[in-house]
Amino acid sequence: MTTLSLRLARGVAVIAAVTALASCGLPRSGPNKSEIYAGSVMREGDAFVLIVDDRINRIASVSPALGFAASLENAGIVGSDTVQPGDILGLTIWENVDDGLLVPQGQPATVLNEIQVDGNGFIFVPYAGRIRAAGNSPERIRQIITEKLAEQTPEPQVQVRRLAGDGATVSVSGAVGGQGVYPIERPTRTLAAMLAAAGGVAVQPEIAQVTVQRGSTSGTIWYEDLFEHPAADIALRAGDKIYVTEDSRTFTALGATGAQNRIPFESKAISAIEAIATVGGLSSNLADPTGVFVFRNEPAEIANQLLARNDLVGDQRIIYVLDLTRPNGMFMARDFAIRDQDTVYVTEAPFVQFNKAVAAATGSLTAADTARSAFQ
Known part of the structure; x- marks a missing residue:
């Protein structure tokens, strides 16, 4: 057999091996774009796949609001010397x-x-x-x-x-400098002042949440809202329970990113771009910037708006698609808000799988040639 024939035969063998290896499944970090799209209700699955644009962003970026009920916000200031039963x-x-x-x-x-x-x-x-x-x-x-x-x-x-007797008192617990029971005195008749008297919050202010329980009514706000929205600095009442906690929201990052992990929120709001940056960005050797996906269960109210329908009932599986290479794609990702329990997944570029297949095929052929030479 001539040298040219051998080269052609070897090329055909490589192509055949690459095709076979690609079809049998090489190691990878997760599904590719085609497999994700196959999960659409229009094909084989039960999820709605939506390409993110300005309209989608306006609807999907709505986050559950924190705040106090009107009965808490509208309560007047009590005197610091109010007498209580038992005094x-x-x-x-x-x-x-x-x-x-x-x-x-x-x-x-x-x-x-x-x-x-x-x-x-x-x-x-x-x-x-x-x-x-x-x-x-x-x-x-x-x-x-x-x-x-x-x-x-x-x-x-x-x-x-x-x-x-203690007069009017409140209890302050959780992530504060000093937990305890504090009297409502002239300088500490509002929530912000009482938290200051208790040593302030013991976690990062950006992720601190403050809950106030008064009888059967309770409400939760962000600590920063006490200063950004004066109405949130409510007047206290005897028996109020104040509890400070750290934000427990998380999202999961998977695929061709710098790290794959479950990530806690570091601020009240985080965008898709910030979420990717938090885990080290897209992997320059693996990631496909046209295939950034956010998996989320949306309530029916939002899902109906997204899909211009009114017949959906219950939570719906939504897959948001972010193509960073499109015009304004980076802006769309910057404006897309990540929510609690979201999964951010970045697909591998098709070239990565091709490289893996070629490497595996050429390695197999080299091993075969070595074995054949040994028996000649």
């Missing part, structure tokens, strides 16, 4: 007569110590009767008692003091 008060009463109702003869005043506010918020004062104390300041209680006694003795003078 113990002390009263001093002066009367402008020699033979007073409460003041012993010859004494300038009478002192009533250790008057406990009962569970319903009331105290009892002789000749004044049952007085509502809880929810009032000592000054307001003084006015009420004075008015009641003035009906029976001329120009009474009353002093009210809190002897024991």
Whole structure:
């Protein structure tokens, strides 16, 4: 056989081997573009495949909002000295007569110590009767008692003091500098001030979330919203529970990227470009920039908008396609918001699989030639 014939035969063998190897499946990081597109409802699967454009971005980039209910935002500031059930008060009463109702003869005043506010918020004062104390300041209680006694003795003078009890308090726990129970005092009557009194947040402010529970009502905001939106700095109430946590959202990066991992969010919002950069960017040796995919389960409300339909019910599997090589493709990826539990997948370039097949085929042929030579 001539040299040319041998070369042609070898070339044909390489092509045949490459074809066979490519069809039998070489090692790779995941599905290719064709296999992903095959998962469309238009073909073999049950997912909707959408190429990201400005309209898709406007709809898909909506993120669940955090915020407080109106009942929390609209609550007024409470006094720092509000009396609560269980507090113990002390009263001093002066009367402008020699033979007073409460003041012993010859004494300038009478002192009533250790008057406990009962569970319903009331105290009892002789000749004044049952007085509502809880929810009032000592000054307001003084006015009420004075008015009641003035009906029976001329120009009474009353002093009210809190002897024991914490008054209005809140509990602060979670990722703060100092967990504990804190009184609502004049400087700490709002959420931001109370967190400062507790030592501030102990995690990065960009990913800190603050939850306030008041009775059966609760709400969560981003810590930064306290400063960006004044309405979020709500007035506190006795018994409020304040809990600070670190953002628990994550996304998963797979395929031809610098790293494959489950990644926590590092800010309130992260774009597709930022997500790729977080894991080291696209692999320059492997990645296909025309095949960046985001896998997500979208609620029916958003899916119906994306697909211009109104018949979808329940969560829908959506595959978003980002082609970074298209005009404005980088801008589309920059504006596409990644959400909690998203999977960002970058396909390998077709040339990578071809190279693998050629390398495997030529390696196999070389091994075959070596074996043949050994038996000649």
